[in-house]
Amino acid sequence: MNLAVTLSRRKNGHENYEFVRLKIPDHTIPRLIDVCDILRRRGIEPPYEYLFVWLEDLIADNLDLLFPGMKVVKHAPFRITRNADIDYEYELDNPYTDMTDLIEEKLDQREFGSIVRLSVPETMDTSTLDMLIKRLEISPERDVYRVNGALGGASLMQLLSVDKPELKDPPYTPRVPEGLLERSTIFDAIRKRDYMLHVPYDSFSPVEVFFQQAANDPNVLAIKATLYRVGRKSPIVHALMEARENDKQVTVLVELKARFDEENNLEWARQLDEIGVHVIFGVEELPVKTHAKVALVVRREADGVRRYVHLSTGNYNSSTARLYTDIGLFTSNREIADDVSHLFNRLTGFAPGTSYKRLLVAPEYLHTMLLRLIDGEIAAAREGKPARIIFKMNQLEEDVMIAKMYEASQAGVQVDLLVRGICCLRPGIPGMSDRIRVISIVGRFLEHSRIFYFQNAPPDQRIYLGSADLMRRNLYNRVEVVFPVLDPALQRNVLRILATSLRDNVKAWELGRDDVYRRVPRREGDIPIDSQAQFMLDSYGLDEVV
Structure with missing residues (x-):
C-alpha cells in the first residue's frame, strides 16, 4: 500500500511541484487503527x-x-500487485539444478516481480494516475483497476479479532466417525473396514492420530507421505520426524513449488532431512508439481505385512482442515495399497512405465480415464438409458473436458457441476449445453473437495474423489491422484453429499447462459436448505441420494 503525494513550494517566485511515493508500513503496524x-x-x-x-x-x-515547508496539493492511495509466479521451466535445461537453491533465489526475487495490477480509488484524478502509469511503465488498459472502496480488502480480516460474538458464526465442534478411534489402534479399525472423513464437519484429528500412532507403533516399519501445504505448526510433520527418531523408514515428498508456501515447505524439508528422513522434491524426469495427497503406512502384523493408506482431496494441514471442505479415505484395500506403493516408487525413482489398477493418476492416466467414463454415459444415453454425471470441483477450465461435457449434454446426459470458482463452460445454451447445470456454493467454509460421479459406470468406478480440478495444470502438469470409493455404505454417503449440495437454495448460485451468476431461486413453500448447515448436523447431509 502506498500514497501518491503531490507537493509544492515557491522558489524564485515560481511554484515548483514534486511527486512523492510514500510507502505505508505493513506487518509492523496494523492497517486498521483502533481509535x-x-x-x-x-x-x-x-x-x-x-x-x-x-x-x-x-x-x-x-x-x-x-x-x-511544503504544501500538500493532493494525495491518493494506490496498491501494486506483482507477479508472484516462479518460473521453473529452465530446470529442464540443467538436470543438476538444486531445487532448494533455485527456490531461495526465486523467493528473493519475488518482491521485484513484474507489475500485474495497479489498484487505485475510482476517484483518483487523471494527472496522478497518468504519473503512476508512466513511472511504473504499465498498460492503462490491462493493468489499472479502479476500486470503489478500500484497497486491499484482505486487511478487513483484522476485524475478526473484535469481540463481537453476535456478528460471528457460532462455534462448531466437529465429530469423529463412530468406531474409528475406539480400538487400541486406528489400524485395528481400518483393517475392519474403510472410513471416510468429511472435514470440517468431521474432525481432522484421526488423520493426525494416523501419523502419530504410526510414528510410535513398534510394528510399523515404514511411512511415506506427500506434503503440499502443511502449515507452519504441523503435528503431522512432527510425527514424521518422531517416526524417524524411532528408527522407522520415512520417505516424504515435499513440494517446494507450492505457491506462497515455498519458504515454509523449504524449512520443513530441511528439518526433515537433518533428522534423517528421505526427502524428495518431485519426479526426477517430470518437471511438474506433486499435488496428490497420499500417505502409506507399512505395518508388520500376525498374518504378515499389511499396508494402510490415507487419500484425500485436501492437504495435510490442520489449520485449513477447519476452514476447507474436503473428503479423506482410510483404507487397507490391497489393490489401492498396491497402487499407492507403485505411486511412491514412481515418485522416488525412475519408473515411467508405472500403471495402476484402481487409482487415476495424472499426468499419465487421469485425463484419458475421465473422458472414457464420460463416454460411457454418452453411450448409455444414446441407448435410451438414464445417464448422468455429477462433478464437484474448484475450477473447470480444460478445453477437451469441456468439449466432452457439451457432447454429453447433446447426447442426452444430465450434467450437474458444482464448481466453486472459475468455470469456462457455458451452460444452458439450447442444442449445445441445455442439459448442463453449474452451481457455485459460497458459505462459511471454502468448498474444496473434488467428487466425480458416473451413473452407468461399474460400481467400483462409479464414484471417485481426488486432488485434481479439471484444469490444464492439474491434468497435464501435476501429479494428481483420484481414487475410487469402493465401500457401498461410503458410496451412499458421497451421494448424500452431492444430493444435499445440489439442493442448496440458501448459499448456492447458478451460472446462466449469459455468464452471470444468480442466487438459486427459492419458490414459495420451498424449505430453505443450506448445505453446509446440513453437514454440520450430519456429516453427509440430507438422508437422500442423487
Whole structure:
C-alpha cells in the first residue's frame, strides 16, 4: 500500500511541484487503527464501542508533519500487485539444478516481480494516475483497476479479532466417525473396514492420530507421505520426524513449488532431512508439481505385512482442515495399497512405465480415464438409458473436458457441476449445453473437495474423489491422484453429499447462459436448505441420494 503525494513550494517566485511515493508500513503496524483503544489508554472514554481508521488515511491527514515547508496539493492511495509466479521451466535445461537453491533465489526475487495490477480509488484524478502509469511503465488498459472502496480488502480480516460474538458464526465442534478411534489402534479399525472423513464437519484429528500412532507403533516399519501445504505448526510433520527418531523408514515428498508456501515447505524439508528422513522434491524426469495427497503406512502384523493408506482431496494441514471442505479415505484395500506403493516408487525413482489398477493418476492416466467414463454415459444415453454425471470441483477450465461435457449434454446426459470458482463452460445454451447445470456454493467454509460421479459406470468406478480440478495444470502438469470409493455404505454417503449440495437454495448460485451468476431461486413453500448447515448436523447431509 502506498500514497501518491503531490507537493509544492515557491522558489524564485515560481511554484515548483514534486511527486512523492510514500510507502505505508505493513506487518509492523496494523492497517486498521483502533481509535477507541487509543483513547481508552489515554484515559478518555470514546463515544463508540469500536472505531477504526485506515492507516493510510491517518498518514494522509498528517502529511504536513512529514513534509515541513511544503504544501500538500493532493494525495491518493494506490496498491501494486506483482507477479508472484516462479518460473521453473529452465530446470529442464540443467538436470543438476538444486531445487532448494533455485527456490531461495526465486523467493528473493519475488518482491521485484513484474507489475500485474495497479489498484487505485475510482476517484483518483487523471494527472496522478497518468504519473503512476508512466513511472511504473504499465498498460492503462490491462493493468489499472479502479476500486470503489478500500484497497486491499484482505486487511478487513483484522476485524475478526473484535469481540463481537453476535456478528460471528457460532462455534462448531466437529465429530469423529463412530468406531474409528475406539480400538487400541486406528489400524485395528481400518483393517475392519474403510472410513471416510468429511472435514470440517468431521474432525481432522484421526488423520493426525494416523501419523502419530504410526510414528510410535513398534510394528510399523515404514511411512511415506506427500506434503503440499502443511502449515507452519504441523503435528503431522512432527510425527514424521518422531517416526524417524524411532528408527522407522520415512520417505516424504515435499513440494517446494507450492505457491506462497515455498519458504515454509523449504524449512520443513530441511528439518526433515537433518533428522534423517528421505526427502524428495518431485519426479526426477517430470518437471511438474506433486499435488496428490497420499500417505502409506507399512505395518508388520500376525498374518504378515499389511499396508494402510490415507487419500484425500485436501492437504495435510490442520489449520485449513477447519476452514476447507474436503473428503479423506482410510483404507487397507490391497489393490489401492498396491497402487499407492507403485505411486511412491514412481515418485522416488525412475519408473515411467508405472500403471495402476484402481487409482487415476495424472499426468499419465487421469485425463484419458475421465473422458472414457464420460463416454460411457454418452453411450448409455444414446441407448435410451438414464445417464448422468455429477462433478464437484474448484475450477473447470480444460478445453477437451469441456468439449466432452457439451457432447454429453447433446447426447442426452444430465450434467450437474458444482464448481466453486472459475468455470469456462457455458451452460444452458439450447442444442449445445441445455442439459448442463453449474452451481457455485459460497458459505462459511471454502468448498474444496473434488467428487466425480458416473451413473452407468461399474460400481467400483462409479464414484471417485481426488486432488485434481479439471484444469490444464492439474491434468497435464501435476501429479494428481483420484481414487475410487469402493465401500457401498461410503458410496451412499458421497451421494448424500452431492444430493444435499445440489439442493442448496440458501448459499448456492447458478451460472446462466449469459455468464452471470444468480442466487438459486427459492419458490414459495420451498424449505430453505443450506448445505453446509446440513453437514454440520450430519456429516453427509440430507438422508437422500442423487
